[in-house]
Each structure stands twice: as structure tokens, then as C-alpha cells.
Amino acid sequence: MQKRTSKVLQIASTYMGTIVGAGFATGQEILQFFTRFGYWGTITIAFATVLFIWLGTKMMIIASEIRANSYEDLNKALFGDKYGRLISLFMLVILLGVTAVMLAGAGTIFYEHWNIAYQVGLLITMAGSFLLLRKGMKSILAVNAIVVPTMLLFTVFVMIHTFHTPGSAKFLTLSTDYSPWAALASPFLYTAFNLSLAQAVLVPLGAEIRDRKTIVMGSWLGGIGIGFMLLAGHIALSLHMPGIQQFAIPMGGIARQLGQYVQFIYMFLIFAEIFTTLIANIYGLTLQLKERTSWSREWLTIAVLLLCYLASQIGFGPLLSTLYPLFGLISLGWLILMIRRRVTFRNS
Template sequence: MKNAVKVLQIAFTYIGTVVGAGFATGQEILQFFTRYGKWGALTILLSAFLFIWLGTKMMLLARSIKAASYEDLNRKLFGETVGKGVSLFTLIVLIGVNSVMLAGAGSVFMEHLGLHYQVGLWVTLICTYLLLGRGIGGVMKLNSVVVPLMITLSLAVIINTAGSPGAARFFTLSTDSGLAAAWTSPLMYTAFNLSMAQAVLVPIGAHTESRKAVIWGGILGGAGVGFMLMAGHFALSAYMPGIVQFEIPMGHIARQLGATIQLVYILLIFMEIFSTFVADVYGVTLQLKQRLKVSPRLISLGILLICYLTSQFGFSSLLSVLYPVFGLFSLVWAVMLAMYRQTGDGRD
């Protein structure tokens, strides 16, 4: 029973870390999968397989080397010097992405709840700081609440879409994009999300005693991400191509389920932003703790302050430069992880 609870906690944290705001709004699913029409469902299956395989492998490797943070994993994959550089680049991108997520939390409060933008920022920052004091256990417990709600909403969306006239369109939807682009897209998507998720998955693997719990947590987590991708793709396909015009396409679909479901969906978007934000800040804190001889609390405060300041001025222009570079880097990183061979029982 103890192992079963641990497996679910790992799986839910894995799902919650990957399923951020871009995923929740539907934009990521639209851009990486649904735009490729009938190929979308098959490429989601490929993506789910990669999430299961590489996510589990990452956690097992972290467990075998007793990694203190994702920097230890990168040193193992790339060597001492290159590994440090890779971790530093990942750190910059993670802080940038978290600044955008924090700004997104402020926007949810302002646009959908009628509260001031700054209220959203400060609620997120204060709750994050309080939760970080609970360590990886706090991160996992948060996701154990948020992710089941996300899965429930996904099921509601599937049931609603199944009764619509375009329910079968994800089998027949045409696309102007080439086959090479369609099959490259899931590789980029999975590599990018796994390289970001290492900030959380590495400490989870390192802190889990049971190897079986890590394996089954990785399998369920990767499959869960695949299920949520498929649910979103199924719903979005039914409303193509008109759904492309909406900034939050899944929000438009949720609106059709009634005012209560729409409010739940909006709160869920915030919770997804919050859970990913907390997890990433925790991972970055662990990495900086290896480099700086100051207390983790002080490091976390510093990271939150940087995120707050950059969320005021916008980070989108810098991210537009960093994202493509980080995307290519993620592919190299994922290939290195895939090619790494462990010996014996998984302990190096």
C-alpha cells in the first residue's frame, strides 16, 4: 500500500510538471499535434512512449547516482565541464519560463477573476515560498490534488466531445504540413518538456528508495501525459479549423460545458501554473544550493524575486531567442539520455 501511494505521487508529480499553462490552454496541443491532422493521434502515441521510456530512465539514473540536483545528472551525461554549462543554460531558461508562468498567473487573476494583476503575482509567490519549505514531499502532495482534478476535467471534455458532430474528425482531419514536420514535432515536444522536467524528476528519483516505485511511477506518469494529450487533441480536432482563432482554445470548449465547469477550468489553469512553478523553483533551488553556500530558503527567495521583477517587464523577447536554441539543445540532451547505458542493477 505504501508503495502504491508512492507510485501515484510520482506519477501525479510527473504529469503535473509536464502539464503547464501552455498545455492547459490547449495551445501546445494545437501547435505540436492537432495542426498535423490525422497524424496527431499517432504522434501522441510516440510522444507517450518517449515520456514513459526517457522519464523513467532519467529518474532511475538520478536514483543510481544519488543526484543532489539535475546538475549531477547532466555531469553524468555530458562530462564534468560540459555538464556544468548545460545546467547553467537550463537554469537561465527555467527562470525565464517561470517568469512567464508567474505573469500568466497574474493574468488569470486579472482577466478571469476580476482581481488586480499584482494580487495574482503575490498570491502565487507567497504560496510558493510556504510550500517550498515542505521540500519534495510538498511538491508531490500538491500534484496529488491538482492532477486528479485535471484528469477528471479531461474525461468531462472527452464525454462532451463524443456527443458532438465532429467527434470522429481526429481520424480524418487533413493538414497542409509535411510528414517530416508531423513526426519531428513529437520529438521536439517530448525532448523540450523532459529537459525542463529534469529539475523535478531528478530529485524525485534520487529521494525514492524503491526502484519499482520509480519504474511504475514513470510508466503511469508518461501514460497519463499521453492520455491528457489525446483528450485535448480529440476535443480540439472536433472544432478545427475555427478553434485556431482562440488564444485559449480549451477555454472555449470548457465554456460549452456550462459556467460552473468554466470556472473550475480557469481555477485549474491557475493550479497547473502554480504546481509547475513550485516544482521548477524547487529544482532550481537544489541546483544553486550546490554552487552557493547559503541557505535554501534564501536561494528560493532570490529566485522568486528575480521571477517577480522579470514578470513586470516581460521576458517574451528573450525567450523568443532562447526557445529555439533550447529546443535544439533539448533534442541533443534527450539523445544523450537515450544512449546512456546503465550497468548491473541500475546502480553505477
């Protein structure tokens, strides 16, 4: 029982840590996908939470059922062998780009908030990633076991502060000029984008677990945790609408009001969330590349880091604005096939 509980917590923390990346932690994703739709935001967050619970569970169960070695095996099961290979190749390129975005984001934090040169920040992040990834999945589980509870505590702190502020119920009455149809589409777009990215680490994680109940319980706990943090961020951002939209890091604007030390902790958490997403993506990429080459995992990790380093010279902003919309297009088709796929998992 104790072993199952430990596995459940590992799945939940890894799920949350993979989804709660830089865009989530900064508040930009919450603002763009939920808060700008006013009172609809609370309803759409509930939809997104259901999708995260349902499809996150489904993804890991399929991975366990087919004994997937990488996300390419999952895509073959969803798209068929021929198209699965093409989709996986496309995702390989995009994941490299997204990983470069994460690395560039880490370098930007070093430069803009800690007065350390951008290039030095990149090299420090790369060195930390390489050392941790030598331990494989264990390193991802260990990092998320620290970062996710800390992020949850910070989220609870912000939520308590918000409820003690006049007008804290603004999220229930906040008006919007956007169509209800645009609001209802947002949870599908949000979960499609994030789950298609998360498969790089959730597929190999699910493949390691042979017990259905452990996967289901871990996914439920992780999905609920994601929903809770989305709601807490939405409530806090709604209180400061519409002015909060002018900030590049909206949650940073809220953290600044809570004091210098809180703001420092928050910036460290943003870096930690970027870092967890970075190592998760690199791990998934190396598993995928290992099926296509004869290189060792360590040399593949070095190759991926070097490619991302070269791409990160373009800069955080240009990479983000170019690659994310492109990846969002394929994510919707992937989500539809995930919904349609039937699961016939056998208990072992």
C-alpha cells in the first residue's frame, strides 16, 4: 500500500510539473486561455480539469498497455504506423524548438532578474540538465517532488491573500467582450497543447507502471492539482483585471505586492518550472532519438542540449511567438484522436 501511494504521488507530481511550465507559472497562459473570458473562466477551468484527468489517465494507460518505449509508439497507436511516424518526426522537430524556448527562458531569467549574463545562464542550465538526466526518469521524479509541492504552497499563499483582499469575488462577475464560443473552445486548445507536449515524459512514465489503479489515482490527483492551480491563478488575476494584462509576467505583478522576498521566491519558482519542463522534454527527445540512432543516451543528451543552445541564440520572444502557434495546430488533431481512441487495458 505504501509503495502504491509513493507511485501515485510520483505520477501526480510529475504530471503537474510537466503541465505547469513557464507560461503557466508566469500567469500568461491562465490569462490568455481563461481570465480574459471573465466569469466564463471558472467554467472553462472546470472543463479543462476534466480533460486533464480523463486524457492524462488515458494517455498513460495506452502507454502501459502497448508497453511504449517513446511517444512515437503512442502516435503509431493513434495515427497508424505510417502517419504515426510522420507525426512523431514533426513533433521531434517542434519539441526541439520548445526545448530551445525553455532554455532561452532560463537564460532570460538569469539576465533580467539575477544580473547574470544570458550566455552564462544558458551554460549553467545546460550543465544542471545534463547532470540530472544521467539518472534518467528518477531525476525528473525527484525534481518534481520538490518543485511541485513548493509551487502548491505558493499557490495556496496567493489564494489566501486574494480572499483577504476586497473584491476577491470579482472572478464570478468579471465581464468580457469575447464570444462564449471562444471561451468554450479555450479548454480544448489549452489541454491539446499541453498534453501533446507532456507526452514526451508521460508516455515513458506510464509505460513503467503496470498497475491500472496506480495510474488512475495518480492522474486524478495530478489533474485535480492542475485544476486547483489554474483556479487559484484565475481568481488572483481576475481581481487585478484589466490592468494586469499590461505585465509580461502577470503573476510577477501580483507577487511584487506581497513583498520583495515573496517576489524572489516566485522568480525562483518560475525558473524551477522552466527547468522541470526542459529536462522532461530532453528526456523524451533522447528516448525518441535512441530508436532512430545507435548513439548512447548521454551523447544524445549532449547533442540535444547543443542544438537547443544554438537555437536559443535567436532569443526567448521570437522563438515563443513562432513555434507555439505552429505546434498548437497539430495538437488539436492529436487531441481528437486521443478522445476517439478506445482503451482495453488489462490488469496484470
